[in-house]
Amino acid sequence: MPPKSNKRAKLLKAARKLIHRQGFQSTTLADIATAADVPLGNVYYYFKTKDDIVRAVVEERTQRFVDLSGQWEQHHDPVERLKCFIQMPITISRSIADHGCPVGSLLQELSKKPDSSDLATQTLQAQLNWVIEQFHQLGCDDPEPLGRHFVASLQGASLLANTLNQPSVIIEQSEQLIQWLHTVVDNRLSIKVGDATGPE
Amino acid sequence: MPPKSNKRAKLLKAARKLIHRQGFQSTTLADIATAADVPLGNVYYYFKTKDDIVRAVVEERTQRFVDLSGQWEQHHDPVERLKCFIQMPITISRSIADHGCPVGSLLQELSKKPDSSDLATQTLQAQLNWVIEQFHQLGCDDPEPLGRHFVASLQGASLLANTLNQPSVIIEQSEQLIQWLHTVVDNRLSIKVGDATGPE
DNA sequence: GTCTATATACAGATAGAC
DNA sequence: GTCTATCTGTATATAGAC
Numbered sequence: 001m002p003p004k005s006n007k008r009a010k011l012l013k014a015a016r017k018l019i020h021r022q023g024f025q026s027t028t029l030a031d032i033a034t035a036a037d038v039p040l041g042n043v044y045y046y047f048k049t050k051d052d053i054v055r056a057v058v059e060e061r062t063q064r065f066v067d068l069s070g071q072w073e074q075h076h077d078p079v080e081r082l083k084c085f086i087q088m089p090i091t092i093s094r095s096i097a098d099h100g101c102p103v104g105s106l107l108q109e110l111s112k113k114p115d116s117s118d119l120a121t122q123t124l125q126a127q128l129n130w131v132i133e134q135f136h137q138l139g140c141d142d143p144e145p146l147g148r149h150f151v152a153s154l155q156g157a158s159l160l161a162n163t164l165n166q167p168s169v170i171i172e173q174s175e176q177l178i179q180w181l182h183t184v185v186d187n188r189l190s191i192k193v194g195d196a197t198g199p200e
Numbered sequence: 201m202p203p204k205s206n207k208r209a210k211l212l213k214a215a216r217k218l219i220h221r222q223g224f225q226s227t228t229l230a231d232i233a234t235a236a237d238v239p240l241g242n243v244y245y246y247f248k249t250k251d252d253i254v255r256a257v258v259e260e261r262t263q264r265f266v267d268l269s270g271q272w273e274q275h276h277d278p279v280e281r282l283k284c285f286i287q288m289p290i291t292i293s294r295s296i297a298d299h300g301c302p303v304g305s306l307l308q309e310l311s312k313k314p315d316s317s318d319l320a321t322q323t324l325q326a327q328l329n330w331v332i333e334q335f336h337q338l339g340c341d342d343p344e345p346l347g348r349h350f351v352a353s354l355q356g357a358s359l360l361a362n363t364l365n366q367p368s369v370i371i372e373q374s375e376q377l378i379q380w381l382h383t384v385v386d387n388r389l390s391i392k393v394g395d396a397t398g399p400e
Numbered sequence: 401g402t403c404t405a406t407a408t409a410c411a412g413a414t415a416g417a418c
Numbered sequence: 419g420t421c422t423a424t425c426t427g428t429a430t431a432t433a434g435a436c
Contacts, residue, residue: 005401023312025225028429039403041432050430104359105308108300111362112223121363128360145372148360152373156356159304160328160348162311163321172345173352205419228411239421241414250412 008046010036012060015053020095020102024054024109054110055119061103062123069130078134079185082150085131086174089154093167101158103127127151140188153177208246210236212260215253220295220302224254224309254310255319261303262323269330278334279385282350285331286374289354293367301358303327327351340388353377 014035018027029050033040047053068088072081089096099105103123110120132147140146157173214235218227229250233240247253268288272281289296299305303323310320332347340346357373 007401021312023225023309025223026312029431030429041403041405042401044431045401048431100308100311105312107363108305108308108359109223111300112221112226112305117365124360124363128363145376148357148369149373149376152356152360152369153353154356155359156352156354157348159308159355159359160324160352163307163324163328165317169348169352173349176345176349207419229413230411241421241423242419244413245419248413 007036007038007042011038011043011046011053012056016057016060016102019054019057019106021099024106029053051116054106058106058110058119058122062126065123065126065130078137079181082131082134082181083178085127086154086177089158089170090174093161093170096158096170097161097165097167100162101155104155104158105162124151124155135184138185138188140184141191146184150177150181153180207236207238207242211238211243211246211253212256216257216260216302219254219257219306221299224306229253251316254306258306258310258319258322262326265323265326265330278337279381282331282334282381283378285327286354286377289358289370290374293361293370296358296370297361297365297367300362301355304355304358305362324351324355335384338385338388340384341391346384350377350381353380 011032015027015032018031018035022031029043030040032053033043047056069081069085072084075081075084089101092102095102107120107124110116113120128147128151131150132143135143135146135150153173154177157170157177160173161167161169211232215227215232218231218235222231229243230240232253233243247256269281269285272284275281275284289301292302295302307320307324310316313320328347328351331350332343335343335346335350353373354377357370357377360373361367361369
């Protein structure tokens with residue numbers, strides 16, 4: 001347990017950063033090795049192939065989201081949890097304006113790669129499922145389209161912020177999304193109040 | 201003027217298709233040459249470098265949008281023109297579900313390439329400017345955020361349709377966008393009616 | 401576990417005959 | 419203008435010493 005090397009972690013961290021900045025294909029193993037301060041030949045002790053590295057990066061990102069969303073469970077109101085979700089891209093809006101959404105841009109690249117489509121969509125799928133679950137818990141009759149709109153809005157905002165190189169686009173569109181979220185919740189309440197067939 | 205070879209056009213067409221399916225970096229000149237039925241060495245007579253090819257593809261796409269939007273001028277109502285815009289992704293929704301938005305996915309890839317950011321964003325910038333102009337002509341006080349929301353919604357929908365491999369996501373989100381468009385127009389009218397400082 | 405040196409493959413680009 | 423053969427660089431991956 002003790003002197004276990006941290007080289008694998010250093011490689012993963014370097015890979016995550018470089019893949020976000022340069023894309024997967026443009027990032028060479030030599031780039032990653034140099035950034036992690038590990039000799040090139042040693043990389044293969046930790047990862048059999050380059051594909052193994054990107055798989056580890058994606059799975060780490062997915063796990064990170066699972067952990068984060070777990071923390072958000074402390075909020076009893078799903079609306080508050082969804083606002084936590086919106087806060088994510090706002091926090092890294094500078095980085096998104098510079099290099100795109102780390103989830104969305106890698107998804108686009110990997111989805112064009114043969115035999116990688118499951119891996120490609122893994123993180124966004126997890127986010128989408130979680131978001132839909134929140135709308136479900138809010139008692140929305142049809143949570144799927146709402147969840148898709150929610151996730152699509154943020155992905156679209158990220159792409160546009162990247163296009164214009166303006167982090168403010170993320171903030172601006174997030175505000176519009178929060179307004180939309182409130183109208184959705186308000187409509188649902190008014191329906192529930194007047195609808196004897198609703199839950200409770 | 202007479203027997204001018206069509207090889208350049210065939211190469212461009214093949215490049216457009218392959219870049220959309222495989223991405224720019226994964227598409228080799230040999231791929232393009234084979235698909236266009238042109239010997240590899242002959243490609244360089246028409247395009248100095250591989251970067252020249254992708255530049256031509258992007259500029260062709262931008263020009264195509266300019267031509268299309270020009271046709272839409274026959275509609276006097278900007279709302280009708282915006283609906284024409286929405287119709288674009290719907291028409292190719294199967295293709296988007298399979299390979300992503302041809303504009304958005306190439307943008308993400310090129311924007312990570314050094315010295316390509318202007319080219320990368322060219323087509324989406326043209327679309328965004330045109331959309332904003334429509335909201336401006338509608339008399340909206342603040343057309344920029346509205347235009348960004350409009351474009352972001354469709355890009356987000358395309359990414360999600362690709363993620364889920366479901367063309368229906370495009371249709372579904374487009375319907376939500378049209379509803380939103382109508383509320384924007386209705387609000388603008390009610391404000392204009394009650395606002396003595398408005399235009400006219 | 402770590403690292404140097406290198407094998408292998410392939411893609412962009414060029415030379416030069418026709 | 420067209421095409422074959424090939425050069426050159428570079429990236430993944432491996433061999434094998436330590």
